[in-house]
Amino acid sequence: MLRFRVLGRLHVEPEPPQFVMLWVPGLEAIPMSIAGYDPSDEVLEFLVKPVGSTTSKLAEARAPEYMGVYGPLGKPWYPSGRRILFLAGGSGVAPILHFARKRCNGRLCHVVFGAWRFDEVGEIPSLLSSLGVSVTTACLDEGCDIKGTLVDAYKTLSVEEYDEIVVSGPIEVLRKIAVERKQGIRHYYILEAIVKCGIGLCSSCRLPGTSLLLCVDGPLFPHHLVEEVLLEA
Amino acid sequence: MLRFRVLGRLHVEPEPPQFVMLWVPGLEAIPMSIAGYDPSDEVLEFLVKPVGSTTSKLAEARAPEYMGVYGPLGKPWYPSGRRILFLAGGSGVAPILHFARKRCNGRLCHVVFGAWRFDEVGEIPSLLSSLGVSVTTACLDEGCDIKGTLVDAYKTLSVEEYDEIVVSGPIEVLRKIAVERKQGIRHYYILEAIVKCGIGLCSSCRLPGTSLLLCVDGPLFPHHLVEEVLLEA
């Protein structure tokens, strides 16, 4: 978990599942979900998974190091139901942490958090518990509540207890859940795409085959809008 | 009296004795006191004395004619006393009309209005009376309350009844009153100067021998600041 103090000023308070463009001077600017925001001292939190040069540089960052940030970007959308089930894989849990802080009060929130290995689970479950959110973990080795993938966990769940399901994580997970989708409950997905301008001008983040721009229309979409994106290919 | 509807938008409501730059397209932009302002339909009122090409063109204007306006300019200053005596010559009464509308409620306001001839007095006294302000007129021929100049009127006045005196009108009148100034009461003057930029950048409106810029520091000044300007020459 990385914490940055905002030196300029965010013009509006970020809402889940908004993101920012995080600019690592000398390297690229990349989209990064807001995992937490403390307005009192303007500290932004991120959860970074090192996958390439920019994220690796980020993961190694130690204070004082300056990053550029612009945003918040994306639609400040959040489910309106009272009982919400989150399925989060890897760094896909970032926007859900933010949601838990800002929106789970007075709601029933439950998170199923998936990782490959138990030692990747880390501080997330305790963080969520401390926010009053119940957590089930899933991983392929021993140690988690469920042994298996997020999709395995999804299959065994009884979804009637919830009004909405929000799925966030690697695209393969999203695809599989879209395929296995259970009827009778609204599904939402937090997607990723190559974000460049972040404000709807460059079409870099268009979801293939649609006129949706992830950076302004998303990153959270209801099932019917992205069904084809997820079920194709 | 000219009335203009503002087509754009004034960003702040004008206060006396503020003025605007009134631009007669094709001719010049000239400073013009705000004589009245109705926020409900954004109508600005001016009192124009034709003295040269631009003011003459203005005085002939009939709707629909478009003028440019920018402002309000100058300091929104007004006397704080409860009993105020105004000495106004000619179009110098313009800012006092605005004052009467906005600030004489709950105050004792009295205006001595001077003109050369009785037929120049026109609608001003009745306008002021309708605003609850008492008026004495002064002119050189028959018909006014006082036969004589504003300065003559000033000499005969007992100023103890007032907290403040505001003098507005031709520079000669201001000078003479500054000379004859009665002790024991604060005097203020509304001055004129060649206004070009209107925002303190071009020094065109500097009061000679001072560092005061009429367009930002004025147009109303207390006696001590402009004593030398008025008493010299």
Place this chain on the structure above:
Amino acid sequence: MRKDSKLSVSVTGIELRHPVMNASGILGDSVEGVRRLIGSGVSAVVTKTLTLEPREGYLPPILVPLEYGLLNAVGLANPGIDYVETLVREAHSSGLPIVVSIGGRDPDEFHVLAVKAFESGADALELNLSCPHTPGYGVDTASTLSTLKAVADSVKSVTTKPVWAKLGYNRSILDEAGALLEKGIDALVLINTIPGMAIDVYAKKPILTNRYGGLSGPAIHPVAVYTVYTVYREYRAHIVGAGGALDWVSALELILAGARAVQVGTGFYVKGLRIIEEILDGIREYMDKTGAKSLEELIGSAVD
């Protein structure tokens, strides 16, 4: 309908329902983008500048939002000229004319691009002679009057359809415009972005990956009005205005300065798709209020 006919205008022989279209680089690079544009009510579609090969453009940051405009260095990211047919088909299916913006590195490339665009049914071309931030393209192609003329020649030789040329602000703008008009260019599109830079004071680095980019939006609006006015006053040519048209007043200023039509770029970012109708409503109301009978009588009417 009756009301709208007051707004119709012809630019280089192309009949437009009204004078407002998008600026190149805004949404005109995909079928979906063209659909959004059509939905917004533009009177013509202008494509993103297309190059011979598809281009990825720069890595982010490619854009710095400022309070009074945008700084962008997209780097001419585009799907390549071979995609032009798809774009043309989409615009034509809604009955809208399409202006294809092309960007070449030399007169030959412009020649090839022009041929492909017209073969695909483009109603007009817009030559991008002024992108300030993509080495080899834009201002670099057009750095001397003789190359400008050579580009004009090479494109005009392939067609009798209208060819527009897009220039940026430069002190020699009158010479550049004159050279192009002399070579038969049918209209000038004025202006492209102005070079600018933003530095992050903590990182001590220019924010854009490309270091500098093009400034657009309200910040450059007075420069656009000046440029349109100056060129119109000298040549009375057909001009399409661009630069900070964010509402009906700023759009109308460009028209009164001499533009027959106005392109909106940054305005889409600031106001969204509704900006086109907002501008048109404002101009309609203005015409009613001032008794103007046709858009034609407004064009260049501030120019003496």
Place this chain on the structure above:
Amino acid sequence: MRKDSKLSVSVTGIELRHPVMNASGILGDSVEGVRRLIGSGVSAVVTKTLTLEPREGYLPPILVPLEYGLLNAVGLANPGIDYVETLVREAHSSGLPIVVSIGGRDPDEFHVLAVKAFESGADALELNLSCPHTPGYGVDTASTLSTLKAVADSVKSVTTKPVWAKLGYNRSILDEAGALLEKGIDALVLINTIPGMAIDVYAKKPILTNRYGGLSGPAIHPVAVYTVYTVYREYRAHIVGAGGALDWVSALELILAGARAVQVGTGFYVKGLRIIEEILDGIREYMDKTGAKSLEELIGSAVD
């Protein structure tokens, strides 16, 4: 005092307490104006551009306030070069260096103006080669590289004191800067205003009496940063930055781009006289926060 010494900087041999001064045309045209400037805390006084004879300038409107800057066509109103002695005396009486801005119509006029300015005790000259709205002066004088060089020659021949030259943004800025530096010009002042126009849509006329004017303020700030950066990167010359320095961040951007000092124009209008201290406070705090030891180490530090 100790704190301030971190901010001291030398520009072309002139020692400045800190890097912030006024831009030419702002208050530096009368004794009272110079007093206001001194009161504001500038580290040097820059005079209004002085010409051989006093000039009245244009009739109003000479200024259009915009949301993001100013458009002005003052027309080089000034008290004439013979007034220079009075201004120099006033600045020197407070121990401040004074930079005299001069505007001639040809190399000979510049020669005469330079002689008079230095005879009166000017610490440096600023050649106005870039006023965009006064025919015969500014950009008109400096329209070709050879006249630029001739002006530089005629001024450098009269003095060994520093001569600064002020340019505006133009696509050929690198050539212009190079030509001047080659002729021994000691520093470049970048940038002057950019030509712009505002039209009143009801009157259907340009608002300024002169039709067009110079755009200044936040609108041109990114262009100023770009210009300073580009020229510094090429020549590593002494540069004084101007354009939209409205707070410490925008002033610092110019410094990181390569400016050794910053001039404030429109900022005085927007913020009043306190702007100088506000900028300095911000830069001091920034230096404390980031551990910068001297202004010198910041100059050009965003340039690779």
